[in-house]
Amino acid sequence: MITTDFEKNSFAFLVSDAFAKRIKKSTAEDPLLRQILPSSEELDIVNGFCDDPLGEQRAKVTPCLLHKYYGRVLLLVTKKCALHCRFCFRKNLRFSITKKNLQQAFAYIANDLSINEVILSGGDPLMLADQKLKALLQKLAKISHIKRLRIHTRIPVALPKRITAKLIAMLKSTRFTPMIVIHCNHAQEIDQTVITAINKLRKAGFTLLNQSVLLHGVNDSVAAQVALSEALGSAGVLPYYLHLLDKVSGTAHFAVSLPKAKKIYREMQRLLPGFLVPKLAHEKAGAASKIMIG
Numbered sequence: 001m002i003t004t005d006f007e008k009n010s011f012a013f014l015v016s017d018a019f020a021k022r023i024k025k026s027t028a029e030d031p032l033l034r035q036i037l038p039s040s041e042e043l044d045i046v047n048g049f050c051d052d053p054l055g056e057q058r059a060k061v062t063p064c065l066l067h068k069y070y071g072r073v074l075l076l077v078t079k080k081c082a083l084h085c086r087f088c089f090r091k092n093l094r095f096s097i098t099k100k101n102l103q104q105a106f107a108y109i110a111n112d113l114s115i116n117e118v119i120l121s122g123g124d125p126l127m128l129a130d131q132k133l134k135a136l137l138q139k140l141a142k143i144s145h146i147k148r149l150r151i152h153t154r155i156p157v158a159l160p161k162r163i164t165a166k167l168i169a170m171l172k173s174t175r176f177t178p179m180i181v182i183h184c185n186h187a188q189e190i191d192q193t194v195i196t197a198i199n200k201l202r203k204a205g206f207t208l209l210n211q212s213v214l215l216h217g218v219n220d221s222v223a224a225q226v227a228l229s230e231a232l233g234s235a236g237v238l239p240y241y242l243h244l245l246d247k248v249s250g251t252a253h254f255a256v257s258l259p260k261a262k263k264i265y266r267e268m269q270r271l272l273p274g275f276l277v278p279k280l281a282h283e284k285a286g287a288a289s290k291i292m293i294g
Helices: 031-036 099-111 130-141 165-171 192-203 222-235 258-271
Strands: 002-006 009-015 060-062 065-069 072-076 117-121 148-153 179-183 208-213 238-243 279-282
Touching (some): 009 031, 060 099, 065 099, 072 099, 099 130, 130 165, 192 208, 192 222, 222 238, 222 258, 258 279
Parallel strands (some): 072 117, 148 179, 179 208, 238 279
Antiparallel strands (some): 002 009, 060 065
């Protein structure tokens, strides 16, 4: 891992060696570098951008459990990531992961029979040690009304060596076969090490989806989006969501206008088969679901 402090920003610079190796040298506008390199633009105060644009503090039902949408909850299991993405919408979220807080979360889930899906997030769930993650899965597996388990992770892209036979066996050690939703924003993020990690997950029977964010200077072109979908498809990952930027403080320089987003999306629909076109969406605090953009 490469990490330094960004003096004027408490969200420290952090990047894995594997991700850093894919950055093109001497290219200041490299799409991977732009995602992880701190910028003075993060200090700009822009109207409409705030610390918690999705209202996640209000959605917390315990210190580490969010209940935003019907039938599913999001369990925050770690604060650690393999990368610190500069556009992260959760970098300001205050949450506490203790044994007591996790017990409260499990009790909440067990007592609400309408919950049939649990999403592990954070941070990145796969940053947890195998035994800690296994203990979480075992506790969730004992709650009979949970039908599905989803893991949101950047690890197959950011730290592919973490996808080991031991980890895969552990993930399949309960009645769940978790759905893996990775986060990849640009085709350049996918090299042979990533493909190898993805193949291990595919061969083990996991469903693999991708969600990405539309980011100015990273992937806000038809060519970049088509290349990403094609690369994902070739690797065996289905594009799931293409999110508009969540308006968190310090990220306005990544914003793409709605008209431009729609224009890019229409061209994606024209150039790609339907199964390689992600849903263009954004989240709104208090909404009953993600809002789809046609």
